[in-house]
Amino acid sequence: MKNALDILGIIASVAILCVLAAIAYFYLTNRTMDQTLAENLPVSTTSTEIVAEPPLTAFRRSQELLISIPNYALDRGEKLPRGQIHLPDGRIASPEVEGTDKDGSPVRFHFRGHTLSERDYIVFTPVEDLDRKEVTKIRISSNESFTAEKIFWRNRNPK
Numbered sequence: 001m002k003n004a005l006d007i008l009g010i011i012a013s014v015a016i017l018c019v020l021a022a023i024a025y026f027y028l029t030n031r032t033m034d035q036t037l038a039e040n041l042p043v044s045t046t047s048t049e050i051v052a053e054p055p056l057t058a059f060r061r062s063q064e065l066l067i068s069i070p071n072y073a074l075d076r077g078e079k080l081p082r083g084q085i086h087l088p089d090g091r092i093a094s095p096e097v098e099g100t101d102k103d104g105s106p107v108r109f110h111f112r113g114h115t116l117s118e119r120d121y122i123v124f125t126p127v128e129d130l131d132r133k134e135v136t137k138i139r140i141s142s143n144e145s146f147t148a149e150k151i152f153w154r155n156r157n158p159k
Contacts, residue, residue, distance in 0.1 A: 032156040044145040055134035060155035066121040068150040074120040083111040085122055093144035097124040100137040107135050
């Protein structure tokens with residue numbers, strides 16, 4: 001009887017460890033990872049360069065460059081041409097983002113839209129896969145000046 005209880009205890013312990021390992025695996029591999037590139041950055045018609053340290057890489061299925069603007073709220077009913085945003089003060093801006101990889105080659109980004117999360121972020125995504133690239137610099141400009149409260153790189157696994 002004691003041997004049967006010992007074996008049952010070992011099996012239960014192994015099962016619990018397997019469940020905890022599975023939870024840890026899914027937590028670590030499905031988590032969104034953000035890397036802050038700049039805070040309170042003035043954006044204007046002149047390109048502002050941001051050095052990415054460490055370089056930006058792809059290690060989840062989706063990569064995005066997000067821009068946070070103070071008091072920015074997307075009017076979901078507004079129909080602006082693609083790539084334009086309505087700044088909080090009423091001006092219409094067309095921000096542009098481009099990158100440079102570690103070899104000095106350009107990495108193109110395109111306006112993706114906005115996040116549908118707790119905040120309205122402006123989203124840019126790389127035009128091509130970054131599987132083997134490391135983006136070392138980001139340049140950002142806009143036809144209308146504004147302050148980017150935060151610019152960050154996001155690697156995530158969409159649901």
